[in-house]
Amino acid sequence: MSKARASGRTVGGTRSLSLQAPAVTLLFLWMAVPLAMTLWFSFQRFNLLMPDMTGFAGLENYEYLFTDPALWSAMGTTLVLVGSVLAITVIGGTLLAILFQQEFFGRGVARVLAISPFFVMPTVSALVWKNMMMHPANGVLAWVAELFGLPAVDWFSSLPLTSIIIIVAWQWLPFALLILLTALQSLDDDQVEAARMDGAGPLAVFFYITLPHLKRAISVVIMIEMIFLLTVFAEIFVTTSGGPGLATTNLAYFIYISALLDFDVGMASAGGVVAIILANIVAIFLVRMVAKNLEN
Incomplete structure (x- = not known):
C-alpha cells in the first residue's frame, strides 16, 4: 500500500x-x-557607425562608462526623480486615503476620478501635460497664473526636472491611493472610537493608530513604485528629450541615448548591466524590508 x-x-x-x-x-x-546577450555585448566593441571596429573589448566599455560624467549625472537625476515621486505619492496617497475614507456626498464618483489617472498611458499623460497643462502660452497653468497677474512659467525650460516629477507623480499617486485606501478599510473602527473616547485627537489617532496600520501597505507601495520608477522613459522622451542638456536624463534615457542616438551598442549594454545590478540591489533591499514588516 x-x-x-x-x-x-x-x-x-x-x-x-x-x-x-x-x-x-x-x-x-x-x-x-536577453541578459546573456547584454553581458556579451558589454564586453564587445560594437558601434553601428563603425562596423569595422569589432572584437573583444574587455572592460573598456565599463571604464569609459564610469569615467563619463553623463552617467553620474543620470544616476543623480534618477535618484532625485525616484525619491521625489515616492515622497509625493506616499504622503499624498496617505492623506487622500484618509480623506476618501470619510463619508461625503459623491464619494464613489470622487474615488473613480481620483484613481483614473493611473490607467492613462504614460505617453498620453506626458502629451496632455505638455500641450494642455504646462504650455507657456496656451496651458491651464499659464491661464491660472494670468488670473493672478503672475508671469507664465515655461516649465520644461526653466523647471524641467520638476515638470517630470509632477507628471510621473500624477500618474502614480492614484496607485498609492488605491493600495492605501484598501488597507485603510481593514482598520478596526472600534479601536479608533476607543482612542477618541480616551481623549485622543485627530493627530494622535493618525500617528499612533492609522499610520502603524498602513505600515505594510506603504512598504508595498514603495517597493512596487521604486522598481517601475527606475525605468521612467516615455515622459522624458515626449516632453524634454533628456534636456536641457542632461537636466532630465535618467539612467534609462542615458542607455537610450547610447544605444539609439550614439549607436554604441557596447556602451549601452554596459549601462544596461549597471541598471540591472542597481535594480536588483534595490529589489533585494525592498523585498527584505517588506518581509520584515510582514513578520512584525
Missing part, C-alpha cells in the same frame, strides 16, 4: 513537472537570453 502511494506520488510529481516544464523553460529563456 505504501509502495503504491509512493509510486502514485512519484508519477503525479513527474506528471506535474512535465506540465510545468514548458512554461518554466520559456520563462527562463525569456529572461536568460
